[in-house]
Amino acid sequence: MNRLIAAVFVASLVPLTVFASPKLTITGQVTDPIGAAVQNAWVLVHWDPSGSSVGLTDNVGIKEDIVVVTDTDGHYSVDVPAGFYDVFVSAMAFTPTATKVRVKENHTTTFAAKLKPDALVTKELGDEIKGGGKIR
16 A cells, blocks of 8 residues: 555656647638738638547547637647547638648648638628728
8 A cells, every 4th residue: 555655756956848748830811812911810720639539649639629829920820639530711701711731740731721702701791802892
C-alpha cells in the first residue's frame, strides 16, 4: 500500500505538459478572385477523427470546432494538435469553400482560400457589389 501511495505521489510530480499534444498551426489568407484580401471571413476548423480508428497515432485532433475571423489583410491562424482537419471558409457575398488539411509535426500547414462572389448575391444586388456598394 505504501508503494502505491509513493507511486501516485511521484506520478503527480510529473508535469502534465509532458503528456499534452504539441500545438501546431494552420495558417492562411482568404482572398477574392483578383487577389484582394477578404477581411472578417469566418474560418471554421473541424477535426476529422478518421485514421484514429485504424491506429494512426498522430491524428490526435480536438473535439471542439474552432472558429476564427480573418484580419484586415485576410490572414488567419489556428493552433491545433496533429491530425486531419476540415477547414471551412465563408464570408458575406461569397460562396463558401472547404478543404481537408493534414497537420503534422515539423511541417507548416497552409490553406489559402480564394472565395468567388456568390451568383445569387451578385444577381440580386448586382451593381451594389460591383461598384463597391454596401456589402463588405
